[in-house]
Amino acid sequence: MKKQPKLPFWQVWNVSLGFLGVQFGFALQNANASRILSDLGADLHSLSLFWIVAPLMGLLVQPIVGSASDRTWSRFGRRNPYILFGAIAAAVGMAFMPNAGIVVAFVAPILFGGVMLALMDAAFNVTMQPFRALVSDMVPSEQRTVGYSVQSLLINIGAVMGSMLPFILTNVIGLENTSRAGEVAPSVIWAFYIGASVLLGSVLWTVFRTKEYPPEEYNAYKGIDAEQVARELAERKSLAQRLSGFFKLLLNMPKTMRQLAVVQFFSWFSLFIMWVYTTPAITQHVWGVEAKWFDHDYLATVGEIPAHIAAAKGAAGDWVGIIFAAYSLFAALFSIVLARVAHTLGRKPTYALSLLLGGLGYMSFVLFKGGDATQVNLLITEVTVPSGAVGLMLPMIGVGIAWAAILAMPYAILSDSLPAAKTGVYMGIFNFTIAAPQILSALVAGPILAGVFDNQAIYIIMLAGVFMVFGAISVFFVQEDAALPVPPEPVTA
Template identity: 35%
Template sequence: MDSVTTTEKPRQSLAGLWNISFGFFGIQVGFALQNANMSRIFQSLGSSVDDLPALWIAAPLTGLLVQPIVGHLSDRTWLGRLGRRRPYFIAGALLAALSLLLMPLSNQLLMAAVLLWTLDASLNISMEPFRAFVGDMLRKDQHTAGYAVQTAFIGAGAVLGSIFPYVLEHLGVSNDALGNGIPDTVRFSFWFGGIALFAAVLWTVLSTREYSPEEMAGFGDAADHAGADQTIRKLANRSFGSSVLWIALGLCILFAVRNFGLEKEVYLLGGLLVAYGVATGVGIELARRGRSSNMLANIVGDFSGMPAIMKRLALVQFFSWSALFIMWIDTTPVVARNFYGSPDPASAGYQDAGNWVGVLFAVYNGVAAVAALALLPWLARSIGKSRTHMLCLLAGAAGYASFFIIHDPKMLVIAEVGIGIAWASILAMPYAILASSLPQRKLGIYMGLFNVFVVVPQLLVATVMGSIMKAFFPDQPIWTMLAAAIVMTAAALAMTRVRAD
């Protein structure tokens, strides 16, 4: 047999596509419960609306740290029958389910914040390999279909997670936050969600078989050690100038926070810049010493050597996820104050608003599930992947802007349609573009590094949005929706630089 002969991966049936991505249904149940209810939990435990961005910092920060590490490790993992990505599915699902079971028992703000950190880290441990898993298991001409099915499951899981409290209240479960506690509707939702998450991930683990390293070699997807060595050599040739610049910028921000009375959350931004500068400097030094197997050197080298299309998509992701994070943090206080006239977290009106936000989030996720299967493939065939993504992002910007012209909370469902179309595209199109453009041997690490451009904008929003709102729009969170509309429009404009059709 000719050693250079390669074969195509088998074409997956609809059942195969289902099994590959069904675990993401459970993961998104967890994310939806987190996104729709954590601001409500924090405020029910005594947090003010101005402190919400700081409390939410835990979620994106854990993703920033966890995903590149898990991506790097999963590219190099093979545990026999358990496979390459599936060990991380199981570990993350176990920890996430445990965090969901414990979260409703929180009786202090600190406990809830720590559990949010644990929950998000656990969800990221499972989620990052799922992105690469689709690329591992599918041939290139099925990548768009694979990520569309994954997005449909994300939407369906998010609908279930978002609507849990609303349904439970209508089944007679108490929605009152007595004694500054967590309502039973939220408590039971988290418990049911933990069970659903673990069961869905276990389905994918038991119903799929990953291709062995030998099979991947037969498909032409073997690890390229020469390519890895080239990455390290390029890193070794870099100077320490950029590292010093990042450290200096971070120190300037820390100095400004201390001496000019900026919000304490900005300390994190300065600290992250210093940490990044130190990490790149250490990575360069390790590369110069020939430490080609070192994880830090490899991650830094891969980050600095990203393909051009990944860099252009990174800017799109930066703006897109800035808008999404604004929405997740501020929709509950916006709806409670501006549509229900009940900004007090202890009031019944606030809790009713919290339930309605869960319904709104369910709507945009439901729209995303339908759009992923019915709209995106058709648009991509008609106008191409890049224009499809740009058009969908503009629909999301229109959804955010409509918060200013809608006055009936029930009519906010219209806004969520546009947001849902954008959400479907954000979850599918960039990954379909990347999976067909990136080397298979580094799919895990590149998908993990791509998450940096999901996380950094969230950290930026978490560190500066509170300061902006206090300075210019105190007690008027509705203006955050204008910010979301502007940055989502910027994402659509940035997409004009991406050519992937």
Template identity: 40%
Template sequence: MNKRKLSFWEIWNMSFGFLGIQFGFALQGGFMSRIFQTLGAEKDAIPLLWIAAPLTGLLVQPIIGYLSDRTWSPRWGRRRPYFLIGAVLSSIALFLVPHSPALWVAAGFLWILDASINISMEPFRALVADKLPESQRSYGFVTQTLIIGIGTWVASNLPWMISQMGVSDAAPNGVIPMSVKIAFAIGAFVFLASILYTVFTTSEYPPEDMEEFEREKKKKNQFIPDILNNIGSMPLTMKKLGLIQFFSWFAFFTMWSLANPALTEHVFSTPAPIESTFNMDVPESAAAFEKANTAFQKSSNEVGRYMGTYGLSSMAFALILTFYTSRKRINRKWVHLGSLVLGGLGFISMYFIPSPEWLFLSFTLVGFAWGSILSMPYAMLSSAVDPKKMGVIMGIFNMFIVIPQIIAAVGGVNFAYKLIGNETINAMLVAGISLIIAGMCNLLIVNKDAITYNPKGEVE
């Protein structure tokens, strides 16, 4: 199919729903560990509590990719019905998460939230490949990354902003502060509103061969065989990208699950207080617990705010690439390699910084890696696979995102950082080393179309 080139605003409209998706992910990534700690979770138990996120992605994304490939409605299109269903479910879950009365309830809501976000997210990746000609693929994925950066920065700063408006960070033991509850409610609204904007401003191309499409739809019990067949026939470039994704997402899962305990302890010197070490029947001891808990909640706001920096720098990175890729081709391999190495150095620097203000620089470097992770692998992949199977291929590719996170969650990250020492900050060193390894794995990519799309087949 000959696809026309789209304007910036057409690409912006079709990608705008990612603002809400990233609000959900940023609130989840920046504050779920804080919620778990507030509800009494031990530090080393936090990665396992996070296992809901990768497990739901492993199950949901291939299924949604497969179903969306086989969906067509003249009114709603192929991918948009899934955007909408996921948005409604995600918004409900986002609102309810900070109202969890117990740890097991919060963990359960994380399962629901992450499954719902994945229902919306996977078709967005496929939509770029569906709508854009090959020459605009990098441009499209980078524009998505620009919007993701905006969402990450704003959402990560929400509890801090709300606290600055006078909403209290203090709360009784085991209760999530009001500043966090309001932030999640705002996130729920933005999620639904941004998805609706994309649904109503974006059209989709119908299947190129409708008769063949209808025949494929009528085939029964093809899901598992199709998935296994696509895994078995996976292009070599996709496998190599999978190795890069493995180390990249191991690093970011480590950040999402352990940055809050690591940085509140090592950088802010305000660890989460353990109730059992206080005699809550003695007023002075109870007051000391409340003071320590409020200090932890405030420093957690600061950690979230500094983490938002990686969204800001990824946004700037994406903005530069958006302007550049709208006019010229880029060498995706070298861009991704350099970005991941810079991100790794950002993580490693967190161990050595003399004061919290330096976290701004650390997370700025991490943002370069994040901006590249959200665009370059998908741009390289989309140039190396069958466009008719883009939805299911993107879903299968997600395995290379969730498998490292599952390994990290079931003990991999705790094992790795304790090889260095027992302090939680060592987890950030592990994240940095992992990103640098991911960067070096880009040297394995040799497919010319994946590295730099060029109609003449040349690599620049």
């Protein structure tokens, strides 16, 4: 097997730079989809059912794209064509989703918003999956932890920018952040336009600055039998045969992948709850808005939403963007030292400790309730919020550390156990461990919120913390196939 050359530092960045734009758009969705869907008429307990399209798209799309990109060799590259196509489709969805109110004459805005959410998520998944495989393709094993740490850093830079954008457009630019019934706030609409542009621009950078290895060179670096690959590509298989082969891969997945699946279940079950219910949780718990103002049937009886309720919901929605940006910022900072920490403590202890801190962060949300009006200097502007809202910055440290580890450590641990010829399809299959817990969370979180917690969303955030702690414990049952390379490179220029 021919030794794969190490990449120059900035080329490692180029490989993943497009993920910054993807996460910019994904962060906008995570921080604002519940807000948009609520504005368009979704009930509090039904929000998770709308969000189910995100993991469902991942479950359907990523294995297909992974398998297809494994078999694609074109003059445009192996992974790049899928990355670019997905980015274009995602940008289209981002442009249309917040404008659902304009199609009311043709289709219900909430239905149109749900369809655009599905399109966005499908496109995000088409783009994300090849990015994971691209790092494995282009970055040699001894740089792998650094490669995924760089990807985690760029992801979180994009998330900080995307999460804060609606707040900036309101408090710096001056766009309106309140909405009328059945419409979306102008600040959110323009944030999605800008996000679509950043997404396309950064993906184009990666596509044009990353030259993928041709088949012969790639096979030599990965120790792949080129003739065997050619025979497999030339072989025509029926749909039944392809499905049979896929399920054989699924059943025979590496042991490390099966063990990581347990950790992923607890981690992503928790993350899904945070993305769906943080907005109503802090609107109720910190801003003091009663749960009835998230009830579609109740809203139908009152007509116009009172100005003070609309203002509170708008302010809380903007603050969610700020605290989501905060956890992404903390994740970005932790990503810089993640490879060093993993080298010192080991991958598993680093992963477990990170998840534990995330779980404690979620559970501490309940400690920050209401409080006196406090003026906060955010450098770009000053804003007045309840003191409890300021306190929520503290839990975000733990959540950010957990998020950085979730983005990097499973892939760093997994990549050494995967056959090079099947990296794409196995990365797609690994997405089952991300999508399945989110689908389950979508199905059960709403009934739990309504039936157990009486629609008090703060308590389901605490439940997410309990699951994240379970994830930390389950890390110690994972058996790694390879030791961490020595020494790791820092994620700095």
